[in-house]
Amino acid sequence: MELPFRKIVKTEKETESIALQFAEMLKLTGDKLNIVSLNGNLGSGKTTIVKYIASYFKITNVTSPSFSIVNEYSGTKKIYHFDFYRLKKIEELYDIGFEDYLNDTESIILIEWGNLFEEILPEERIEINIEIINETERKIEIKNKR
DSSP states (O other), rough: OOOOEEEEEEEEEHHHHHHHHHHHHHHHHTSSSSSEEEETTTTTTTTHHHHHHHTTOOOOOOOOTTTSSSSESSSEEEEEEOOOOTOOOOOHHHHHHHHHHHTTTTTTEEEEGGGGGGGGOOOOEEEEEOOOOOOOEEEEEEEEOO
């Protein structure tokens, strides 16, 4: 997969294919770009994409961390799965040691709703933006953010 990437998907199978290709790219880039911000409205498919990325790394127990802020998964790669949606202020991220997670270059960090607190994210990251077109179609854009 080459970035920037843009595609309109009409089925979950197409979404899965994109997520698996993206996971393969993450595997190949190693620790160069391990921080991914997933942005889109409620119900756009952010957690679904996280599930497919995690499945590539042999992780099957993915759940939304809406209330816990972060879930940690171990498979062939460690994944930290954040959800910023319910955060009220950036200090909540400092309280859980968010910067320590960012320093773990051996892991992949997937952040749903990362656009809500962009100021805490590193400048160098990948952004996945998902736009709902209608009930079955989504526009998925993946790009390097620098």
